[in-house]
Amino acid sequence: MSVSVKRDQPDAEDNAAKREQTDGEGGATVEDPGAQRGSIGVDSWVAQSGERRDEGAGWRRVLAAAEARLGWWPRLALVAIAGLIFAQLSTNVNIQTVAFNSLLYALLAMGLNIAVGWSGLLDLGYIASFGFGAYGYAIFSSTALGTDGSGGSHLPAIESILIVVAAAGVVGAVLGLIALRVSGDYFAIVTLFVGQAFFEVANNVDPGTFGGVNGLFGLDPLHSFGVTVTTPLGYYYVALGMCVIVAAGLHLLDTSRTGRAWRALNDDELAAQAMTLSVNKLKVMAYAFATMIGALAGTLFAAQQDNVFPTNFTANILILIYACLVLGGVGSIAGAILGGLVVTVAENMLGSPTDAAYLFYGLIIIALIAKVRPWRRLGWVVAGVIGFGYAMHAIVGAIVPSATAGHPGSPGWIGSALKGYVIVPSNPQNFGNALYLALIVGLVAIVRLRGIKQLIAVIITIYVAACCWEGRLIVNPAITTQIMLGAILIVTMAARPYGLLGKHRVETV
Amino acid sequence: MALLEIDKLSLAFGGLRAISELDIEVNENEIVSVIGPNGAGKSSVFNVISGIYKPSSGDIRLGGESIVGRKPYRIARLGIARTFQSLRLFQNMTVKENVKTATYGNTKASPPESILRLPRARREEREVDAVATEVLSFFGERLAGYRWDQPAYSLSYANRRRLEIARALATRPRLLMLDEPAAGMNPNETLEIAELIGRLRDELSLAILVIEHDMHVVEGISDRVVALDHGVKITEGSFEAVATHPAVVEAYLGRDPEALAEA
Numbered sequence: 026m027s028v029s030v031k032r033d034q035p036d037a038e039d040n041a042a043k044r045e046q047t048d049g050e051g052g053a054t055v056e057d058p059g060a061q062r063g064s065i066g067v068d069s070w071v072a073q074s075g076e077r078r079d080e081g082a083g084w085r086r087v088l089a090a091a092e093a094r095l096g097w098w099p100r101l102a103l104v105a106i107a108g109l110i111f112a113q114l115s116t117n118v119n120i121q122t123v124a125f126n127s128l129l130y131a132l133l134a135m136g137l138n139i140a141v142g143w144s145g146l147l148d149l150g151y152i153a154s155f156g157f158g159a160y161g162y163a164i165f166s167s168t169a170l171g172t173d174g175s176g177g178s179h180l181p182a183i184e185s186i187l188i189v190v191a192a193a194g195v196v197g198a199v200l201g202l203i204a205l206r207v208s209g210d211y212f213a214i215v216t217l218f219v220g221q222a223f224f225e226v227a228n229n230v231d232p233g234t235f236g237g238v239n240g241l242f243g244l245d246p247l248h249s250f251g252v253t254v255t256t257p258l259g260y261y262y263v264a265l266g267m268c269v270i271v272a273a274g275l276h277l278l279d280t281s282r283t284g285r286a287w288r289a290l291n292d293d294e295l296a297a298q299a300m301t302l303s304v305n306k307l308k309v310m311a312y313a314f315a316t317m318i319g320a321l322a323g324t325l326f327a328a329q330q331d332n333v334f335p336t337n338f339t340a341n342i343l344i345l346i347y348a349c350l351v352l353g354g355v356g357s358i359a360g361a362i363l364g365g366l367v368v369t370v371a372e373n374m375l376g377s378p379t380d381a382a383y384l385f386y387g388l389i390i391i392a393l394i395a396k397v398r399p400w401r402r403l404g405w406v407v408a409g410v411i412g413f414g415y416a417m418h419a420i421v422g423a424i425v426p427s428a429t430a431g432h433p434g435s436p437g438w439i440g441s442a443l444k445g446y447v448i449v450p451s452n453p454q455n456f457g458n459a460l461y462l463a464l465i466v467g468l469v470a471i472v473r474l475r476g477i478k479q480l481i482a483v484i485i486t487i488y489v490a491a492c493c494w495e496g497r498l499i500v501n502p503a504i505t506t507q508i509m510l511g512a513i514l515i516v517t518m519a520a521r522p523y524g525l526l527g528k529h530r531v532e533t534v
Numbered sequence: 535m536a537l538l539e540i541d542k543l544s545l546a547f548g549g550l551r552a553i554s555e556l557d558i559e560v561n562e563n564e565i566v567s568v569i570g571p572n573g574a575g576k577s578s579v580f581n582v583i584s585g586i587y588k589p590s591s592g593d594i595r596l597g598g599e600s601i602v603g604r605k606p607y608r609i610a611r612l613g614i615a616r617t618f619q620s621l622r623l624f625q626n627m628t629v630k631e632n633v634k635t636a637t638y639g640n641t642k643a644s645p646p647e648s649i650l651r652l653p654r655a656r657r658e659e660r661e662v663d664a665v666a667t668e669v670l671s672f673f674g675e676r677l678a679g680y681r682w683d684q685p686a687y688s689l690s691y692a693n694r695r696r697l698e699i700a701r702a703l704a705t706r707p708r709l710l711m712l713d714e715p716a717a718g719m720n721p722n723e724t725l726e727i728a729e730l731i732g733r734l735r736d737e738l739s740l741a742i743l744v745i746e747h748d749m750h751v752v753e754g755i756s757d758r759v760v761a762l763d764h765g766v767k768i769t770e771g772s773f774e775a776v777a778t779h780p781a782v783v784e785a786y787l788g789r790d791p792e793a794l795a796e797a
């Protein structure tokens with residue numbers, strides 16, 4: 026009996042409150058019950074649980090607090106100042122060129138971010154805008170418009186860049202109008218065609234003007250207002266200036282009605298329409314803006330290289346630009362810049378055997394320090410890697426002397442140091458291929474196993490990786506670069522699924 | 535003349551008639567509830583009004599002007615705002631940004647103006663900020679200031695429903711359409727949302743069209759109730775009249791076999 030009374034009570038109260046409420050004129054003027062006020066404190070406690078969790082101990086906390094205080098503009102200023110300090114310190118022309126390239130990719134990634142990161146348009150033809158800008162600059166700054174290899178327009182850089190970027194905006198808008206008749210994956214496929222079409226046009230149409238396979242060369246350097254930029258450092262400064270201006274402009278756009286609208290239609294197109302957003306117009310605008318920034322980067326690229334070839338604008342470069350954006354964090358301007366820097370520097374280091382070795386072993390050491398805790402266990406793993414290696418080398422060397430007859434592929438002191446450690450046969454090709462497969466098995470084992478078995482798998486895999494690297498990978502830098510870049514991307518994305526500076530996202534289904 | 539006039543509206547998906555010959559009117563300053571069992575066509579009515587579906591025949595007029603065939607964003611700019619039955623927030627944007635985004639149709643600054651922060655862009659941005667603050671403060675402590683910079687996905691379910699209403703209000707509507715505003719809310723929250731809907735009518739002079747399953751809410755807020763079943767209007771009138779109408783009872787509960795046998 027008492028049970029049924031208890032169960033009925035809330036209903037009765039509810040109805041009473043309801044009646045009380047409906048007694049008001051029109052039925053909805055009664056204050057809400059006081060009981061709710063008490064729950065609000067609990068609500069905010071829950072809401073702030075994320076912040077409490079993020080508060081680490083010691084230096085992490087200090088760093089996080091400092092970062093939170095620093096606004097967007099001071100951060101941009103700090104990055105710009107760091108860029109200027111780098112320029113003052115650097116004397117090496119190669120490093121300056123790498124620095125220029127990283128800014129170029131940062132610029133490209135920022136442009137791509139408008140379409141992919143903000144508006145949610147998977148633009149696989151973005152490379153065409155880069156090419157359009159480069160060829161545009163080349164045509165106005167060479168003999169292409171002249172006859173028989175002389176004459177031509179030779180416009181000042183400021184004029185040709187403005188013309189090319191404006192034209193890119195128009196072309197982008199027109200292509201956008203056509204491509205955006207389809208959406209989602211279909212849009213991606215149509216833009217893929219746009220990218221390929223650009224390559225074919227540059228390659229095959231009117232070789233007299235566009236140069237065909239031979240490209241256009243002997244371009245004027247950047248020259249305007251009586252200044253001509255010729256040195257790598259000069260181009261670096263120009264690229265730095267452009268990056269800072271574009272980043273600032275995009276940030277201002279991001280925080281305006283247009284930026285908000287772009288991000289809204291990425292989240293939910295249907296809701297965006299119902300909230301007064303002209304979805305199609307906004308998409309065309311986003312596509313045009315992305316094209317304009319890609320073209321701007323293209324003009325800079327052409328001027329610095331002083332030539333352009335169709336092969337500069339293939340899918341490989343597009344993949345690199347995407348790598349920059351994804352690694353840095355889709356949707357983030359800072360991420361695009363950081364991604365451009367990391368990918369370009371990594372790609373460059375991987376091209377030189379010495380730097381590649383530093384990068385390879387450095388990453389292994391960093392990964393061990395970051396992932397193996399506590400220190401005692403890390404000590405055991407390091408000791409295990411060293412001990413296991415020398416033991417294997419001794420055993421294998423004793424049984425099959427020719428198996429350890431080769432020299433490690435790394436040049437300099439790393440190679441010498443590893444001489445008695447890694448197993449490198451006199452002809453490492455087949456052995457290296459087998460090791461490569463073993464390495465993949467080892468990586469899978471690390472992911473799948475737990476506890477002591479996992480530690481053993483880590484030790485063996487690191488040793489296999491070292492042998493494989495010294496015997497096989499470093500011998501073919503071109504292929505290794507791609508594999509390593511892919512590996513870096515996979516590992517980073519596994520550790521930070523939203524990129525280095527990306528924010529957590531949820532998808533609306 | 536009523537603010538919203540739905541005139542002999544029909545909607546068919548192939549051979550399936552979702553709505554047939556439906557007439558509904560909503561006056562200024564009036565709350566009209568649409569009730570009916572699942573699949574009665576209530577949400578379809580909303581989707582036709584907001585331009586997501588095109589009607590097969592009939593007319594919809596807002597303030598005497600036909601809106602049939604216009605794009606959803608045009609209809610929203612004319613003053614019809616809505617919420618969705620399955621929440622459709624801009625999940626990855628902050629609470630305040632969600633509301634600010636809905637002012638897009640009422641602002642004009644072009645991208646270059648925004649980038650250079652020219653006077654019009656600055657003025658509009660100040661206005662947008664004021665609108666967002668005003669609309670959000672309507673919800674009191676539920677959407678209090680400390681939540682404004684949190685992403686929408688971090689809100690509780692009930693707060694997401696509130697934010698969706700706030701976002702709809704930011705479009706400066708004349709007619710607000712709420713699709714099950716109390717769905718998934720506990721009794722306290724349900725009471726609060728009913729009170730809020732009343733305040734929207736009284737303080738903002740809005741015309742409101744509500745789909746709701748919770749009969750307490752319907753009873754509490756409605757000036758008029760329209761009952762649908764199988765896309766046809768069964769009856770219309772005060773809550774008491776509609777709730778006791780035999781056809782409505784039948785639509786919800788089916789016919790009493792004994793009563794049938796006696797008849």
